[in-house]
Amino acid sequence: MQATYNKFPEVAVQGYDDQAWQGWQSINEILNARLFTSSRTVLVVDCYPGVRLQELEQQLLPALNSVLTINVETARLDEQALQQMLAANLTDDRVFGVLSCHRLSAFFDAEKLNLLRQQIDAVKHGVVVVYGPGAALAHPGDLLIYADLPRWEIQQRMRRDRLSNWGADNQHEDILRRYKRAFFIEWRVFDRHKTPLLRRADYLLDTTRKLAPALVSGKALRAGLQQTTTRPFRVVPFFDPGVWGGQWMKRQFDLDPSAPNYAWCFDCVPEENSLLLRFGAVRIEIPSQDLVLLYPRALLGEKVHARFGTEFPIRFDFLDTIGGQNLSFQVHPVTEYIQQHFGMHYTQDESYYILEAEPEAVVYLGVKTGTDPQAMLADLRAAAQGKRAFDDERFVNRIPARKHDHFLIPAGTVHCSGAGAMVLEISATPYIFTFKLWDWARVGLDGLPRPVHLDHGEQVIDWSRDTQWVYDHLVNRIEPLAESAGWREERTGLHEREFIETRRHWFSAPVTHHTQGGVNVLNLVEGAEAVVDSPTGAFAPFHVHYAETFIIPAAVGEYRISPAGNSVGRQLATIKAWVRG
Structure with missing residues (x-):
C-alpha cells in the first residue's frame, strides 16, 4: 500500500x-x-x-x-x-x-x-x-x-x-x-x-x-x-529510534528503510515540533510553540488559556513496538509530587489507544490483586542491581491489546505497552516525567544503562489500582452517546482524575463537530482519507490521512469531517481529545 x-x-x-x-x-x-x-x-x-x-x-x-x-x-x-x-x-x-x-x-x-x-x-x-x-x-x-x-x-x-x-x-x-x-x-x-x-x-x-x-x-x-488559528492544521512530525522500537511506522509512513527501528513519532507536541508556513515560493520553519506563545487565546480558547497559560496541554504521539520490544515498565508522578519536586503545575496523565496490534500484544497495567508493595519494590530493586529479572508475571496485570482498544492510565498507575502494538498515546504534555521502574535489563542506544527511578517511583505508585479496579475503570470504558444516519459517537475516557476528554466517532457520512471554545486534537484512526471543512466556508477544505494528527484551534468553532477519496462509502473513525471544562 x-x-x-x-x-x-x-x-x-x-x-x-x-x-x-x-x-x-x-x-x-x-x-x-x-x-x-x-x-x-x-x-x-x-x-x-x-x-x-x-x-x-x-x-x-x-x-x-x-x-x-x-x-x-x-x-x-x-x-x-x-x-x-x-x-x-x-x-x-x-x-x-x-x-x-x-x-x-x-x-x-x-x-x-x-x-x-x-x-x-x-x-x-x-x-x-x-x-x-x-x-x-x-x-x-x-x-x-x-x-x-x-x-x-x-x-x-x-x-x-x-x-x-x-x-x-x-x-x-x-x-x-x-x-x-x-x-x-x-x-x-x-x-x-x-x-x-x-x-x-x-x-x-x-x-x-x-x-x-x-x-x-x-x-x-x-x-x-x-x-x-482560523483553520485546521498539522505540526511537523518527527521520528526517533529506541531500544524497544518497532517496524510498523517505517512501512506505514515511508521512513528510512535502513534505520534499525522507529520507536517514537511525536505527531503533536507543539513545544518541540516545527510549524511550516509557506509564503509563496519560500517555506519558513519555526517552532510551533511560537504559535502558542503569540496567539494562545485563539488557539487554546479562553478557559484552556486561563488554566495552562502558554502551554499546549494535549499531546498525541506514537509508540511502535510491532517487531520490537516491551516499553520500559514505568509510572508517572501524581500532581502534588510533580509540583513539589519539579516545579511543574500539572502531571502526565495519559492513555494508550491501539492503532494496530499483533495477535499476542498486551498492555501491562496496574498491579495484580493481592500484591505486597514491599515485595514488589524489593523485586524491582534486585532487578535494578542486576541480581535477577523482575518477576512481572507475579506482580503486574498483562491485558490483551486489540486494534481500537483504549487503555486509560491516570498518574500513579504502573504500566507499559508490550511488544507487538502500535500505540497512539494521548496524554497531558509534561512528557519528560516518566519514572522507569524496570527496563528489561537493557542499555540505551548510547551504550549507557538506561536510568531507573525507583526512589521517585515508589513514592507515587497507587497500590489500590489492582486487577479488578483496572478492568472496572481503565480498560475500554466505551460509552455510546449519540448516533444518526451514517455516524455514531462514543465516549472512550479518560479517567475522572485526568483533565482530557476523548470521543470516538465512527462515520460513513459527514459529522459536524464544534470546538465549544477549546482546542480540539484529533487523529484519523480508521480509514484512508477524510476532509475537514467549514459548514460556512470559513476555511479551505483540509485533507487528512490515516494516522495523521491534526489540530482544530478553539477559534474555528464549527467544523465538519467527511469521508474523502477512496474512503467515500466506507466507515472511518476519528479519536478527538479536548480539555474538560
Whole structure:
C-alpha cells in the first residue's frame, strides 16, 4: 500500500508572498536596503540558544558593513557563575531537574551590559550590529531580527554535532544531561525572553537548515500565525529510534528503510515540533510553540488559556513496538509530587489507544490483586542491581491489546505497552516525567544503562489500582452517546482524575463537530482519507490521512469531517481529545 501520511504538512499563508526570502544573498540584499541611512542604525539579531553563531558571523555580518559589531555573549556570566546560579535547578540527577523561573538578564553581568550600551551610544553614524542570544538586552534595536529554530533541531545538534548547552562547555556530557539543562532551564528562560520580541520583530530568521536560511517579515509572520488559528492544521512530525522500537511506522509512513527501528513519532507536541508556513515560493520553519506563545487565546480558547497559560496541554504521539520490544515498565508522578519536586503545575496523565496490534500484544497495567508493595519494590530493586529479572508475571496485570482498544492510565498507575502494538498515546504534555521502574535489563542506544527511578517511583505508585479496579475503570470504558444516519459517537475516557476528554466517532457520512471554545486534537484512526471543512466556508477544505494528527484551534468553532477519496462509502473513525471544562 502506498504511504499517504504527510511528513511535511504546511500552512499556506495568504497575502504575503513577497514578504519572505531564501538564502544568504537575498537576505543580505533585503537587510542592506533597510539599513541604508545617513544616521546611526542599530541592528539587533537576537537568537534562540542553538543557533549557529559562526554561520551568522561568516554569512551575515560581513555583508552589513557595520562600524561596530558586538557579540552580546561577551557580557554573559562565566560558566562557573552560571553553574552556581543554576545548581538547584540542575540537581545531580541525570534526567530530572527543577523548572527555572529565571529571567534572561540574570545570566548577564550588569556592568558589562552597561559597557556595551555605552559603546553603542558612542556611535553617531553608520550601522551597529548586536547579535547573539540575549542581544536585545543590550539595545532594543532600530531594526530587530529574531533568529529561531525548533527544539527538535536543537536536540539533533546535541546528538550529531555534540552541541553544548548555552553558557556551558559540556559537549562531552551525555545527551540526557544536556537535554535536561535545555528542558528545565534554557527553553523556559528563552521562551520568556523571545515572546515580546516576536511581537515586535521586524524579521524572523529561520536557521533550521545549515547554510539554507530563510527570512520573513515580522508582519507576515504574525499574519501567518493568526491565519493558522482560523483553520485546521498539522505540526511537523518527527521520528526517533529506541531500544524497544518497532517496524510498523517505517512501512506505514515511508521512513528510512535502513534505520534499525522507529520507536517514537511525536505527531503533536507543539513545544518541540516545527510549524511550516509557506509564503509563496519560500517555506519558513519555526517552532510551533511560537504559535502558542503569540496567539494562545485563539488557539487554546479562553478557559484552556486561563488554566495552562502558554502551554499546549494535549499531546498525541506514537509508540511502535510491532517487531520490537516491551516499553520500559514505568509510572508517572501524581500532581502534588510533580509540583513539589519539579516545579511543574500539572502531571502526565495519559492513555494508550491501539492503532494496530499483533495477535499476542498486551498492555501491562496496574498491579495484580493481592500484591505486597514491599515485595514488589524489593523485586524491582534486585532487578535494578542486576541480581535477577523482575518477576512481572507475579506482580503486574498483562491485558490483551486489540486494534481500537483504549487503555486509560491516570498518574500513579504502573504500566507499559508490550511488544507487538502500535500505540497512539494521548496524554497531558509534561512528557519528560516518566519514572522507569524496570527496563528489561537493557542499555540505551548510547551504550549507557538506561536510568531507573525507583526512589521517585515508589513514592507515587497507587497500590489500590489492582486487577479488578483496572478492568472496572481503565480498560475500554466505551460509552455510546449519540448516533444518526451514517455516524455514531462514543465516549472512550479518560479517567475522572485526568483533565482530557476523548470521543470516538465512527462515520460513513459527514459529522459536524464544534470546538465549544477549546482546542480540539484529533487523529484519523480508521480509514484512508477524510476532509475537514467549514459548514460556512470559513476555511479551505483540509485533507487528512490515516494516522495523521491534526489540530482544530478553539477559534474555528464549527467544523465538519467527511469521508474523502477512496474512503467515500466506507466507515472511518476519528479519536478527538479536548480539555474538560
